[in-house]
Amino acid sequence: MDKTPVIQVKNMYKRFGNFIANEDLNFTVDRGEIFGFLGANGAGKTTAIKILCGLSKPSSGNISVAGYDVYSQTELIKRSIGYMSQKFSLYSDLTITENIRFYGGIYGLSKEKIRERTTELLEQFGLLEYKDSLISSLPLGWRQKLAFSVAVFHHPAIVFLDEPTSGVDPITRRQFWELIYDAASRGITVFVTTHYMDEAEYCNRVCIMHESRIVAMDQPRKLKELYNAQSIYDVFLKIVREKL
Amino acid sequence: MKRFKAFIIKEFRHMLRDYRTVLIIFGIPIVQLMLFGHVITTEIKNAPIAILDPSKDEISVAVTNKILSSGYFRLDREVQSVSQIETLFKKGKIKLVLVFEEKFGEKFQKSGNAAIQIVTDASDPNTAAILENYIRGIVNDYLFEQLQTGIIKMSLTVEHRMFYNEELRSANMFVPGTIVLILMLISALMTSVSITREKELGTMEVLLVSPLKPIQIILGKVIPYLTLAFLSAVVIIGVGFFVFHVPVRGSIFLIFGLCLLFILLALTIGITISTVTKTQQAAMIISLAGLMLPTILLSGFIFPIENLPRVLQYLSIIMPPRWFLVALKDVMLKGVGIGYIWKEMVILTVMLFGFIMLSLKKFQIRLS
Numbered sequence: 154m155d156k157t158p159v160i161q162v163k164n165m166y167k168r169f170g171n172f173i174a175n176e177d178l179n180f181t182v183d184r185g186e187i188f189g190f191l192g193a194n195g196a197g198k199t200t201a202i203k204i205l206c207g208l209s210k211p212s213s214g215n216i217s218v219a220g221y222d223v224y225s226q227t228e229l230i231k232r233s234i235g236y237m238s239q240k241f242s243l244y245s246d247l248t249i250t251e252n253i254r255f256y257g258g259i260y261g262l263s264k265e266k267i268r269e270r271t272t273e274l275l276e277q278f279g280l281l282e283y284k285d286s287l288i289s290s291l292p293l294g295w296r297q298k299l300a301f302s303v304a305v306f307h308h309p310a311i312v313f314l315d316e317p318t319s320g321v322d323p324i325t326r327r328q329f330w331e332l333i334y335d336a337a338s339r340g341i342t343v344f345v346t347t348h349y350m351d352e353a354e355y356c357n358r359v360c361i362m363h364e365s366r367i368v369a370m371d372q373p374r375k376l377k378e379l380y381n382a383q384s385i386y387d388v389f390l391k392i393v394r395e396k397l
Numbered sequence: 398m399k400r401f402k403a404f405i406i407k408e409f410r411h412m413l414r415d416y417r418t419v420l421i422i423f424g425i426p427i428v429q430l431m432l433f434g435h436v437i438t439t440e441i442k443n444a445p446i447a448i449l450d451p452s453k454d455e456i457s458v459a460v461t462n463k464i465l466s467s468g469y470f471r472l473d474r475e476v477q478s479v480s481q482i483e484t485l486f487k488k489g490k491i492k493l494v495l496v497f498e499e500k501f502g503e504k505f506q507k508s509g510n511a512a513i514q515i516v517t518d519a520s521d522p523n524t525a526a527i528l529e530n531y532i533r534g535i536v537n538d539y540l541f542e543q544l545q546t547g548i549i550k551m552s553l554t555v556e557h558r559m560f561y562n563e564e565l566r567s568a569n570m571f572v573p574g575t576i577v578l579i580l581m582l583i584s585a586l587m588t589s590v591s592i593t594r595e596k597e598l599g600t601m602e603v604l605l606v607s608p609l610k611p612i613q614i615i616l617g618k619v620i621p622y623l624t625l626a627f628l629s630a631v632v633i634i635g636v637g638f639f640v641f642h643v644p645v646r647g648s649i650f651l652i653f654g655l656c657l658l659f660i661l662l663a664l665t666i667g668i669t670i671s672t673v674t675k676t677q678q679a680a681m682i683i684s685l686a687g688l689m690l691p692t693i694l695l696s697g698f699i700f701p702i703e704n705l706p707r708v709l710q711y712l713s714i715i716m717p718p719r720w721f722l723v724a725l726k727d728v729m730l731k732g733v734g735i736g737y738i739w740k741e742m743v744i745l746t747v748m749l750f751g752f753i754m755l756s757l758k759k760f761q762i763r764l765s
Binding site for chain 2: 206207208228231232234236237238239240242243244245246247251254255256257258259260261313
């Protein structure tokens with residue numbers, strides 16, 4: 154397996170006037186890794202994600218995503234990633250098939266490929282008979298799972314999930330994480346932000362941000378050992394208290 | 398291009414799936430035109446009238462017969478005194494009372510000057526005006542006949558009036574006005590709502606992260622509504638022309654070109670609105686209050702600009718619909734060429750580029 158990291162971030166800074174949103178971030182993410190990005194609101198997670206997705210430019214630092222430079226190759230980056238936001242990202246007035254066809258289309262997949270993968274996907278979910286139902290008629294859990302499948306529909310190198318499970322019941326969240334593992338096993342790198350600390354336990358590695366900086370980064374198990382904590386939630390509390 | 402095509406298809410799907418809105422878009426102008434057309438083409442038949450004729454002489458009876466045989470009026474009753482008239486109107490049974498003056502025929506033959514008073518129930522002003530015009534027409538017609546047959550010899554000044562002209566003219570105003578209104582509605586309101594909807598739902602982020610370029614997203618949003626707006630303009634002009642005989646005297650290409658220019662302008666305004674609003678409701682309120690109201694009130698659609706208070710006249714100068722309406726009416730009704738409306742077209746074009754710059758600037762601010 155290719156051992157070069159898919160995301161490389163060195164000395165990343167992002168300033169908005171006098172305000173520093175990201176201060177000297179350094180990390181790498183390996184292929185097929187599930188990388189959790191934790192932090193309170195306003196810690197700088199969203200800013201970092203936006204830069205990695207090619208939506209905004211960093212103030213300084215060397216950053217590459219999927220092998221492309223974030224300053225000059227954002228177009229190529231956008232083709233190599235998938236994205237799912239905390240808000241629901243499928244169109245509720247379109248049918249399942251129409252949504253899939255749309256996302257497949259904007260990622261430049263051919264008609265045959267779209268058709269093939271759509272059938273595959275719907276069979277996997279057992280949704281074949283609902284393929285022409287409007288998204289609005291599906292329960293929230295199903296929509297969320299579909300949204301994830303659509304985000305990885307074009308087989309991106311990396312998928313960015315911005316608080317994908319907010320407002321979802323625990324059972325669906327569990328199933329949702331099964332999908333994430335499944336994607337990771339197929340070599341898709343998963344970059345996920347969440348504020349459910351229990352979810353952080355499912356990640357291969359977590360990175361905790363606090364006040365624009367990275368304050369801790371390791372495997373959940375090692376972090377818990379290091380901080381002598383029961384859970385990632387405790388780790389997080391200990392770190393934040395330390396900083397106060 | 399393939400990505401763009403997928404986006405356009407999706408936008409058309411959104412638009413057509415919401416078929417109620419599309420129905421409304423095509424329904425409003427047609428209903429408006431039909432209603433208006435109904436008013437202008439209404440030949441009020443068999444309107445109940447009363448007659449007060451004290452003398453009952455040859456001439457007054459002849460006039461009465463002519464009026465009653467026209468088919469527009471039906472004699473409900475004869476009255477004997479003026480005092481009865483109001484009671485009749487209050488009962489609402491009659492629309493009009495014809496009052497011949499005393500010794501009508503005698504006076505007419507002696508001096509060639511006798512009066513008929515037409516009393517109408519103006520609580521329904523349209524009907525009253527139309528009926529009055531009918532009577533005038535019939536009476537004039539009678540006088541003319543008499544003059545030709547030489548039975549009476551007198552110098553008659555026929556008061557030449559373009560009957561029904563007012564109604565006809567407002568019909569001609571109505572078609573261009575409706576076009577302005579509908580184009581504004583589709584282009585500015587629907588576009589701004591459709592863009593803010595993506596923002597509100599969070600799908601805009603997904604689009605921005607996708608390989609679609611921002612310009613493709615904007616164009617993709619705009620093209621379906623441009624198509625819809627253009628089709629709607631064609632339908633309105635067509636219905637106006639074929640059903641209500643509203644003239645299309647100028648070049649049809651110039652008219653469509655003008656519509657296109659205005660649609661583009663309105664679309665850009667819609668995009669600009671969507672860059673400053675976060676929710677669909679806000680976009681809708683800004684579009685309605687900031688665009689529809691001025692379109693109706695300040696464009697000269699309903700109130701002639703010359704009749705507006707001075708402050709509002711100045712305000713109307715910055716209203717894009719005003720310039721479009723003036724140019725459109727000139728081309729449609731007067732048949733002028735581009736040489737007469739270049740000023741309006743330049744103003745609209747300048748506004749178009751102004752809004753393009755503004756929306757691009759706002760869009761970029763939002764991205765960074």
